[in-house]
Amino acid sequence: MxxxxxxxxxxxxxxxxxxxxxxxxxxxxxxxxxxxxxxxxxxxxxxxxxxxxxxxxxxxxxxxxxxxxxxxxxxxxxxxxxxxxxxxxxxxxxxxxxxxxxxxxxxxxxxxxxxxxxxxxxxxxxxxxxxxxxxxxxxxxxxxxxxxxxxxxxxxxxxxxxxxxxxxxxxxxxxxxxxxxxxxxxxxxxxxxxxxxxxxxxxxxxxxxxxxxxxxxxxxxKAKASDLDDVFSFLKKNRSKANIEYYGKAKGKNVFIIHLESFQQFLIDYKVDGKEVTPNLNKFYHNQNTISFDNFYHQVAQGKTSDAEMMLENSLFGLPEGSAMVTYGTQNTYQAAPAILAQRGYSTAAFHGDVPSFWNRDNAYKSWGYQYFFDSNYYTEKPSYSVGYGLKDKIFFKDAAKYIQQLPQPFYAKLITLTNHYPYELDKQNVSFPATKTGDNTVDPYVQTAHYLDQAFGEFLNYLTKTGLIKNSMIVLYGDHYGISNNHRPAIAQLLHKQTITSYDLAQFQKVPFMIHMQGLKGGINHTYGGEIDVLPTLLHLLGVKDDNTVQFGNDLLSKKRNQIVAFRNGDFVSPKYTVVSGTVYNTKTGAVITPNAKQQAQIKKMQNHVTTELSLSDKVVLGDLLRFYTPKGFTKVNKKEYSYKYADGMKLLKEMDKKKKTDLLNKLHKKDTLNLYKTDAPELK
Known part of the structure; x- marks a missing residue:
């Protein structure tokens, strides 16, 4: 030794x-x-x-x-x-x-x-x-x-x-x-x-x-204020006017943004073995007070969910590589939906059953002006309550109601679901729908988690109805990105009941749901072509907020005269007339490949230039942090120091606002709690 x-x-x-x-x-x-x-x-x-x-x-x-x-x-x-x-x-x-x-x-x-x-x-x-x-x-x-x-x-x-x-x-x-x-x-x-x-x-x-x-x-x-000149010139030329029929129709209403994780448009009205995958969403989609868009596309790149949030809140594109929310979410200046509405008397809150750091949300949300961020630290956590990336949707929605009832009205509340996330895992006690039979183990359980999400949404909608919140709220649903990637062509072909899948089919497969519901709203299926970049100006116009001096690259989807070119992050695009994928031109209505004549080539070139310019100018704004050089009239620059998302601080702010405003649901109903009105069949809670 x-x-x-x-x-x-x-x-x-x-x-x-x-x-x-x-x-x-x-x-x-x-x-x-x-x-x-x-x-x-x-x-x-x-x-x-x-x-x-x-x-x-x-x-x-x-x-x-x-x-x-x-x-x-x-x-x-x-x-x-x-x-x-x-x-x-x-x-x-x-x-x-x-x-x-x-x-x-x-x-x-x-x-x-x-x-x-x-x-x-x-x-x-x-x-x-x-x-x-x-x-x-x-x-x-x-x-x-x-x-x-x-x-x-x-x-x-x-x-x-x-x-x-x-x-x-x-x-x-x-x-x-x-x-x-x-x-x-x-x-x-x-x-x-x-x-x-x-x-x-x-x-x-x-x-x-x-x-x-x-x-x-x-x-x-290297960025300078004059870099915005080209941006303003482009926006002035391409900004669409609000539709008088809809402008201000939701003024003063609460806004619910329901983020449907990995949810694609083809799921709406889709059946497996004769059963509807999403009966609650189907009913909501076809409701007479719901404006539903059947030519709405996701426009994300590598940032996926974070890109979708970036477009939703800012009408700025994500980046061609990486996540703008992660790389530029902390230090950049933004003029996002939460800040715009907070400065008009709204409470603004995001709800998510995952860790706050994912996609840098805990920092980016401060830059965007969210007053509250109810992350995983706010919810009861047990092993059986979570799957994949966080809380199961039924449990998440029920737990979120605990804080929704305390939010001063009007409020802007974004709820991000998680269960319908790749790899589409769900424990046996929650599986209540048959899987598809494509033979692709990644694709087949997709409808099962989508069905579970639909059930969770149905329960949440019932709660909004019972509490009366639905009467004074605009409910917005959107799919953030594809759930089944293009790598699963044989399975996609079976899902769409096609023999083969073309690049055109894959482009159309990028459609995701977008629905706007409000009691008294003139609904119906809207066929305009648009994407996630268009959400913010659409919602602001419905809320009666003028945005003619903002830096937003989207166009109001309800505008009678608007540009219907949908840019994908890689430079491809879809329009009512042409779909261009990797240089190949398709007739959007028929899906047939066309060889453009001189006139068509000129039209397509003009569209392509629009797409390229739009993407590059948006990147210029983000990469150069150009919004630090410009503050729209009537907007106050966000002070990130005002926000803390720690549990103790969030609860303290809710109490302070309760004493100050008395406009939350509990005060309106003269109740101490409304969770007894929330009914869920989540087996974990029994």
């Missing part, structure tokens, strides 16, 4: 031995922090393995820098690097405890943002065990001071130091390859910082975030 200890001590008395020791201790404390301080959601053997090993490649690289130096300098460098790394871990532990997210350089450099975000005093946030991350530094310094470990003055061979550097890069690329195979688009979509840390590590997240921040800063720094 003594010889073993002697040999071990002899090894650690070498420069390489000390390097191995400091890397091992750094790995250990990082992994312990992963498990104790962060909720990274590593599932399955592969993700658990990556979580264990991901601190190692970066540690070899950064600590390996010291091996190129001699004597005490090498040791001091390793300790200094360890101290810097420990401070980074420590800061993220504190920030994560408050916001369930990791520090970004954009937040750090933002004027007063970190101070504002870490709203609690350090005494309230700090736990004594947080200082554990510095323990290894203290131990190593003591070992060196008392010469338990001695400084090795022998030069470390440069080729060996270089070999360690090369090894670190090899391991990083291997780690990224494995991670990207398990979660495609890990860095291009960047939907949640938790994913990057889980797969790649805290250091790799820092490097990637630094790159993103630099890229943003360069673009933002």
């Amino acid at each position: 003594s010889s073993h200890i002697k040999n071990t001590r002899k090894f650690f008395n070498t420069k390489f031995g000390f390097f191995v020791l400091i890397v091992a201790l750094f790995w250990l404390k990082t992994y312990i922090s992963y498990r104790i301080d962060f909720t990274l959601g590593a599932k399955g053997g592969l993700q658990q393995f990556l979580l264990v090993v991901n601190p190692i490649p970066a540690a070899l690289l950064i600590f390996g820098i010291a091996l190129y130096f001699r004597g005490k300098i090498a040791y001091w460098l390793m300790l200094i690097i360890d101290l810097i790394e420990s401070i980074w871990i420590f800061a993220n532990v504190l920030y994560y405890r408050e916001f369930s997210d990791f520090l970004s350089f954009g937040i750090i450099k933002g004027s007063g943002t970190v101070q504002n975000n870490l709203g609690k005093s350090l005494a309230e946030i700090l736990h004594p065990l947080d200082f554990f991350v510095f323990a290894d530094i203290i131990i190593l310094i003591l070992l060196l001071l008392f010469k338990v470990i001695k400084v090795d003055y022998t030069p470390f061979k440069k080729k060996n130091a270089l070999a360690i550097t090369v090894l670190s890069f090899v391991l990083m690329f291997a780690e990224f390859g494995i991670s990207n195979a398990d979660r495609s688009g890990l860095l291009t979509r960047t939907f949640d910082n938790n994913y990057i840390v889980k797969y790649l590590g805290l250091n790799e997240y820092a490097a990637f975030n630094a790159y993103q921040t630099h890229k943003e800063s360069q673009t933002r720094a």
